[in-house]
Amino acid sequence: MPRVSEAATIVLFLFFLAVVWFQHEKIKFFISRNERSNHSAASDASCSRANFYNLLPAREDHGKCKSRFEQHRYGKRDWEYVPSEYLIDRLRTYEEFHARCTRGNRQTWFNSSTATENSDCKFILWLGNSGLGNKMVSIAATFLYALLSRRVLLIDPAEDMEALFCEPFPRSSWFAPRDVPLEFLRSDEFRISFDKCHPGTAKFSRHAYIEIMNGYDSIGDKFFCEKQQQNISDQFPWLTITTNLYFVPSLYYVPSFRTELDKLFPRQEAAVFQHLVKYLFHPSNAAWDRATRFYDTYMAGSSKLVGVQMRVLPNFQDLSRRAQNFSDAMVQCLLQSKLLPDVSVASNLSASGKIIGVVVASLDEQYFDGLREIYVSSPTVDGSLVRVFAPSKERWQQTNDRNHDEKALADMLLLSFCAELVTSPGSTFGYAAQGLGGVKPWLLNEKTCSKLDSTEPCFHAKVFYGCNCHSSSEAKSVQNNARSCPDVPWGLQTSPSQKTGS
Numbered sequence: 001m002p003r004v005s006e007a008a009t010i011v012l013f014l015f016f017l018a019v020v021w022f023q024h025e026k027i028k029f030f031i032s033r034n035e036r037s038n039h040s041a042a043s044d045a046s047c048s049r050a051n052f053y054n055l056l057p058a059r060e061d062h063g064k065c066k067s068r069f070e071q072h073r074y075g076k077r078d079w080e081y082v083p084s085e086y087l088i089d090r091l092r093t094y095e096e097f098h099a100r101c102t103r104g105n106r107q108t109w110f111n112s113s114t115a116t117e118n119s120d121c122k123f124i125l126w127l128g129n130s131g132l133g134n135k136m137v138s139i140a141a142t143f144l145y146a147l148l149s150r151r152v153l154l155i156d157p158a159e160d161m162e163a164l165f166c167e168p169f170p171r172s173s174w175f176a177p178r179d180v181p182l183e184f185l186r187s188d189e190f191r192i193s194f195d196k197c198h199p200g201t202a203k204f205s206r207h208a209y210i211e212i213m214n215g216y217d218s219i220g221d222k223f224f225c226e227k228q229q230q231n232i233s234d235q236f237p238w239l240t241i242t243t244n245l246y247f248v249p250s251l252y253y254v255p256s257f258r259t260e261l262d263k264l265f266p267r268q269e270a271a272v273f274q275h276l277v278k279y280l281f282h283p284s285n286a287a288w289d290r291a292t293r294f295y296d297t298y299m300a301g302s303s304k305l306v307g308v309q310m311r312v313l314p315n316f317q318d319l320s321r322r323a324q325n326f327s328d329a330m331v332q333c334l335l336q337s338k339l340l341p342d343v344s345v346a347s348n349l350s351a352s353g354k355i356i357g358v359v360v361a362s363l364d365e366q367y368f369d370g371l372r373e374i375y376v377s378s379p380t381v382d383g384s385l386v387r388v389f390a391p392s393k394e395r396w397q398q399t400n401d402r403n404h405d406e407k408a409l410a411d412m413l414l415l416s417f418c419a420e421l422v423t424s425p426g427s428t429f430g431y432a433a434q435g436l437g438g439v440k441p442w443l444l445n446e447k448t449c450s451k452l453d454s455t456e457p458c459f460h461a462k463v464f465y466g467c468n469c470h471s472s473s474e475a476k477s478v479q480n481n482a483r484s485c486p487d488v489p490w491g492l493q494t495s496p497s498q499k500t501g502s
Contacts, residue, residue: 052278055083057095057170065166067288074295075417075437081271087264091279094147099172101152122233124151125176127242128161129213132408133428134244135161137457138212140276140435141247147264148257149233156182160402164409166282182240190240192232208236212243214460224250225467229257246431246457248272249482249492269494270454277435283413287406291413294391299417302357302387306339307418307437308371309430310362310444325446326424327370333449334371337442339420340386343378352383359418360390361411361429412436422449425487431457443487450486458485459492 051058052072062069101121126142128135139155146153154176155161167173176182190209210223222228232239251257265272283291299305312326334340340356360368368390375386391414392407412429415421416437423430423441434441434455442451485491 053079053082054088055091055275055279057092059170064285065282066285068166068282070288070292071282074292074413075419075439079274079438081268081274081438083275084264084266084268086266087275090147090264095169095172097150098152098169098174102154102172120150122149122151122237123239124149124153125180125182125238125240126153126155127182127240128156128244129242130244131428132164132405133412133430133432136277136281136432137246137273137428138243140273140280141245141251142241142243143280144248144272144276145251148251148254148260149229151239158182160405163402164284164287164405165280166284168280168282192236206236207238207240208232209240209242212241212245212247212461214244222467224253226255227467229254244428245460246273246428247459247461248456249459249494250461252482252494270456271438272494273431273435273457274438274455277432278438281436283409287409287413290406291410291417294389294410294414295417298387298389299357299359299414301355303354303384304356305418305420306334306356306358307415307421307433307439308334308358308360308362308367309415309421309423309427309433310360310364310367311424311427311429312364324366326444327367329444329446329449330367330422331371331374333422333442333444337449337451339422339442341380341382341384343374344381345378349379349381349383351385354382354384356384356386358386358388359411359414360388361392361415361433362390365390423487426458426460428457445487452486454493456493458488460485460488461491 056068059065059068101119101123124142124146126139128138143153145151153174155174157175157178162175190207192208192210212223252261261272265275268275308330310326310330335342340358358371360371362368368388372388375388380386391411408429412433413436415430415433416439418437418439421430421434421437421439421441422444423434424444430441433439435457438455440452440455442449482492483495485493
């Protein structure tokens with residue numbers, strides 16, 4: 001009996017060990033599965049941020065365009081507005097459309113009088129004007145128009161865009177052939193004109209030219225009307241546009257466009273530009289390396305990053321007085337909004353270890369010099385260290401100078417990497433930075449400083465809409481579709497607080 005009891009004890013002990021081992025392995029299995037799940041979720045989230053939630057097409061040109069694969073590592077990590085599935089589908093469809101319509105010798109299909117007779121390929125050719133910020137906002141608007149009107153976007157290769165940005169569309173180029181007679185196409189004989197009761201005419205049946213420029217009085221407001229747009233679509237396979245403006249708000253006034261826009265950007269009127277610039281503009285390796293080298297050297301160790309973009313536009317009177325007023329207002333804005341700490345007269349304050357980096361982008365050095373002097377001369381009341389940087393000091397705008405534009409693009413990127421942004425009114429440079437970063441800026445005026453509810457640029461035009469011969473009541477009613485811009489009162493901005501009216 002003792003031997004039987006001993007054997008039973010051994011069996012029970014071994015059974016107990018087996019149960020313990022089984023439970024241990026079971027726990028290891030579930031821990032491993034959870035780790036794999038968490039890693040997969042983290043990997044999926046990282047992948048989503050890398051291609052901005054599938055906004056960008058799948059690409060493999062890592063070495064040719066580093067920014068496309070590295071932008072998600074800098075600046076804002078979470079996006080308030082995720083692109084709609086409809087927008088993503090339309091972009092993938094457009095990419096195939098663009099590749100198909102630009103296949104082969106583009107000079108041949110440009111010259112041929114029958115090139116688009118039996119196909120659905122229609123084109124819009126963008127010709128640039130003004131500085132880099134204007135180019136970016138106007139290309140974004142023109143691309144959206146191309147998407148809405150089922151056209152292929154081509155841009156002027158002479159604008160140094162090739163040296164500044166990577167190609168946005170896979171398997172194809174967005175640059176027009178260099179031997180296309182661009183100056184000829186912007187001549188008056190191709191200019192389209194509108195009157196009060198006709199949908200638009202031009203001297204030639206295949207090519208038309210329009211301008212949407214500062215002042216906006218050269219083509220008439222009826223370009224943004226359904227009947228006129230239908231006539232342009234039917235009559236002109238080639239449309240050339242010279243523009244330096246973000247005319248997106250006016251696209252909402254074309255009923256068929258408005259329907260499509262509501263599907264592309266559902267309840268996202270405040271993020272149209274943000275999606276467009278993230279999709280289109282990927283800095284070249286030269287511009288990207290300039291920006292990231294500066295960031296890694298001076299900004300990466302900061303607890304908080306604040307961007308300041310300052311410019312007094314030349315159409316304002318008494319520039320020197322206004323510049324000084326803006327310099328004083330800039331400091332007050334940064335302090336009153338709690339973006340930066342105030343300084344103290346005491347000299348024995350203990351350091352908190354917090355570092356705040358401030359990037360100042362301006363052609364006028366007084367903004368950088370004045371702000372830097374404040375924080376070099378006195379300690380902060382909370383013990384934080386404020387470092388003020390000016391990546392470039394160009395002093396004046398040098399339009400179409402490649403080196404200048406590369407520095408300007410790097411400055412835009414550095415501003416977009418900041419968690420908070422202060423911008424000056426009417427500056428397309430500031431618009432581009434806030435769109436690239438997805439940052440709703442603080443808008444600085446001479447006497448006010450307010451946080452905006454949108455990343456949308458302003459369309460710098462005072463437009464009176466009306467699409468029939470008796471347009472006064474119609475023109476009044478459609479003004480409900482947009483609001484006056486907070487920075488340029490005579491301009492238009494899509495409103496994030498309400499759906500666009502019908």
